[in-house]
Amino acid sequence: MIGARKTRRNDSRVIVHFDYDCFYASVFENENPALKSLPLAVQQKQIVVTCNYEARRRGLHKLALISEAKKIVPDLVIVLGEELGRFRDASKDLYRYLEGFTWSGKVERLGFDEVFMDITDIVDYNQNLLNPNDLAHSFFSLERNDPTVGFTFDATIFAGHTYPPQQMPSAISNSQGNDWLTTRLILGSHFAQHLRLGLDEEKGYTSSVGISTNKLLSKLVGNLNKPKAQTTLLPPYDMLEDGISYNAENTQESNVTMFIDGHDIGKIPGIGFKMAQRIRNHVLSRPPESGTGSGWGGTKESVTVRDVRLFPGMGPEMLERILGGPGVERGIGSKAWGLINGIDDTEIQKAKKVPSQISIEDTYGRLDTMPQVLKELRRLATSLIKRMHTDLLEDDDDPESGSGSKKRWSANPKTVRLSTRPRPPPNADGTRTRSFNRISRSGPLPSFVFNLNNGIDSIVERLVQECLVPMFKRLHPPHAVWNLSLINIGVTNMVETAREDGGGAGGRDISKMFKRQESTLREWRVADRDVPPDPVHGNDNNHHHNHQQAEPSAGDGAPNDDNDHDDNDDILASSEDAIYETQQNSIDDAWQEEEDDDDERPSCEICRRCGAMMPAFAIPAHERFHSLEQEEE
DNA sequence: CGGGGCTTGT
DNA sequence: ACAAGCC
Numbered sequence: 001m002i003g004a005r006k007t008r009r010n011d012s013r014v015i016v017h018f019d020y021d022c023f024y025a026s027v028f029e030n031e032n033p034a035l036k037s038l039p040l041a042v043q044q045k046q047i048v049v050t051c052n053y054e055a056r057r058r059g060l061h062k063l064a065l066i067s068e069a070k071k072i073v074p075d076l077v078i079v080l081g082e083e084l085g086r087f088r089d090a091s092k093d094l095y096r097y098l099e100g101f102t103w104s105g106k107v108e109r110l111g112f113d114e115v116f117m118d119i120t121d122i123v124d125y126n127q128n129l130l131n132p133n134d135l136a137h138s139f140f141s142l143e144r145n146d147p148t149v150g151f152t153f154d155a156t157i158f159a160g161h162t163y164p165p166q167q168m169p170s171a172i173s174n175s176q177g178n179d180w181l182t183t184r185l186i187l188g189s190h191f192a193q194h195l196r197l198g199l200d201e202e203k204g205y206t207s208s209v210g211i212s213t214n215k216l217l218s219k220l221v222g223n224l225n226k227p228k229a230q231t232t233l234l235p236p237y238d239m240l241e242d243g244i245s246y247n248a249e250n251t252q253e254s255n256v257t258m259f260i261d262g263h264d265i266g267k268i269p270g271i272g273f274k275m276a277q278r279i280r281n282h283v284l285s286r287p288p289e290s291g292t293g294s295g296w297g298g299t300k301e302s303v304t305v306r307d308v309r310l311f312p313g314m315g316p317e318m319l320e321r322i323l324g325g326p327g328v329e330r331g332i333g334s335k336a337w338g339l340i341n342g343i344d345d346t347e348i349q350k351a352k353k354v355p356s357q358i359s360i361e362d363t364y365g366r367l368d369t370m371p372q373v374l375k376e377l378r379r380l381a382t383s384l385i386k387r388m389h390t391d392l393l394e395d396d397d398d399p400e401s402g403s404g405s406k407k408r409w410s411a412n413p414k415t416v417r418l419s420t421r422p423r424p425p426p427n428a429d430g431t432r433t434r435s436f437n438r439i440s441r442s443g444p445l446p447s448f449v450f451n452l453n454n455g456i457d458s459i460v461e462r463l464v465q466e467c468l469v470p471m472f473k474r475l476h477p478p479h480a481v482w483n484l485s486l487i488n489i490g491v492t493n494m495v496e497t498a499r500e501d502g503g504g505a506g507g508r509d510i511s512k513m514f515k516r517q518e519s520t521l522r523e524w525r526v527a528d529r530d531v532p533p534d535p536v537h538g539n540d541n542n543h544h545h546n547h548q549q550a551e552p553s554a555g556d557g558a559p560n561d562d563n564d565h566d567d568n569d570d571i572l573a574s575s576e577d578a579i580y581e582t583q584q585n586s587i588d589d590a591w592q593e594e595e596d597d598d599d600e601r602p603s604c605e606i607c608r609r610c611g612a613m614m615p616a617f618a619i620p621a622h623e624r625f626h627s628l629e630q631e632e633e
Numbered sequence: 634c635g636g637g638g639c640t641t642g643t
Numbered sequence: 644a645c646a647a648g649c650c
Contacts, residue, residue, distance in 0.1 A: 081636090110650060270649090328642090329641085329643075356640075357639065357640080362636095488638090
């Protein structure tokens with residue numbers, strides 16, 4: 001009864017998973033088609049991060065050292081792939097292509113080369129359109145309000161591969177009437193094929209695709225037929241719990257169990273390295289902590305999902321005991337148990353227009369002097385600002401905002417974060433206990449970074465001097481010795497700026513947005529002149545907005561992108577550097593209070609140039625500030 | 634092995 | 644401020 005509720009299957013959705021074949025290599029091939037016939041490898045630092053299938057045919061594999069790779073394939077073409085811009089661009093393009101087909105907007109990217117899509121609504125719709133008398137000549141409708149848009153297909157068979165493989169494709173559907181789930185997966189498979197061929201023919205990218213009823217299963221099943229193919233996980237999905245069997249001599253078993261049972265426990269998405277190791281230890285009756293942590297340790301035996309599932313006493317409670325502990329997600333046991341049983345109810349996230357974080361990082365073999373650090377901080381900060389411009393700046397199509405500027409910020413990050421990974425000092429015996437642990441500090445992102453008039457260099461310099469260096473000193477106090485293997489600079493805590501949208505689906509209530517921003521926004525001001533005077537901002541010391549209310553935000557807002565606020569408060573409050581000071585301002589109270597009264601709230605605007613938020617009446621003065629600023633140059 | 638970047642949870 | 648997870 002304990003985990004019983006969560007352990008029920010829900011197969012009412014149809015989920016498709018796309019995995020672009022050797023994505024990085026494909027990006028280069030698309031840029032330069034001559035590469036397609038050559039063995040091609042993409043290099044990052046000293047390793048081959050991916051290679052095309054011609055290279056694989058000759059025995060090269062992913063993650064080979066470059067030196068090895070050259071030996072394996074002497075005429076290998078090697079391209080450098082450390083700069084990720086082109087991959088990000090291609091990834092977003094493909095993502096937008098797929099998004100264009102959805103009705104619900106439920107499309108989610110995982111990394112650059114994977115996409116989940118929830119096509120439940122489209123499948124539902126087309127299921128109702130089927131003519132049971134002539135399934136072989138069906139039409140798949142892609143748009144609700146234009147019945148001519150779509151494609152013809154044979155609804156008696158699956159498109160592409162299935163698991164388990166079907167010996168006689170049409171046998172199933174002819175002999176017995178298809179059940180509900182089978183019909184929907186057939187529909188899903190044809191739609192998936194349409195999308196997959198579209199990606200190939202229109203965008204030049206082949207992919208491997210899986211079709212099932214949740215993210216876990218669709219992702220795993222897509223691996224069965226790898227380059228340029230698709231696989232649907234066939235019903236039945238349900239276990240026959242007691243006595244009931246379809247057929248006396250041909251008892252059916254769940255294909256889900258059959259399929260997932262063969263996987264190594266560590267191959268299940270959601271069960272990562274740490275969890276897999278702990279489960280293995282338990283199942284193999286190992287002492288709970290062998291303490292090495294370096295590499296593969298001792299456990300060589302592979303432990304499959306079946307081994308875990310059938311282990312005596314195994315279930316959500318036991319898993320909770322194995323996996324639970326301080327700093328571990330609560331309910332991890334039943335979650336893991338669900339995964340082991342092919343159950344995964346997590347939703348496909350709706351497309352977000354704005355990322356919830358942008359960060360830039362690099363790794364180093366040795367980085368232990370301040371001048372080096374300063375140089376890297378500038379380098380990383382420069383590309384961060386550039387990334388903010390490409391990712392967060394959009395064309396300003398609002399005619400009223402004259403004043404020459406053609407771009408506006410679609411979101412303002414409120415927080416900067418600096419992370420480093422100190423290289424652990426060598427062990428007594430010389431063995432390197434490599435740790436992947438990062439440490440970080442964060443603080444308010446000053447608004448001068450949103451300035452579009454002055455050059456990037458001056459912004460970078462200020463950011464480095466006024467924010468990053470102080471944070472660095474907090475991470476690594478003067479006198480301390482360190483050697484860094486990584487630096488990461490990021491901006492987080494995005495606050496979407498209001499759109500004068502007004503029309504259409506998801507029309508948002510602007511006053512609600514501001515209510516949210518009141519609690520989210522925190523304007524601090526660099527104690528310096530020539531920063532845009534922010535006439536308004538959260539004045540809030542001690543005003544803790546606990547409940548932050550996931551705020552589903554009409555359509556697709558950023559669900560909970562403000563985790564760290566309380567922490568930031570504390571950091572700021574105790575910051576000795578006193579670089580920032582809050583600006584108390586009496587205007588606030590005039591308009592910020594009054595939760596329940598909808599009318600007569602002074603209208604607010606966000607400066608197009610620097611992102612500062614203020615009441616409308618403050619805009620003119622603020623604009624004047626900017627023009628002064630401009631003349632200074 | 635290991636790159637750069639993202640999300641989620643405590 | 645991490646830790647862990649995913650690619």
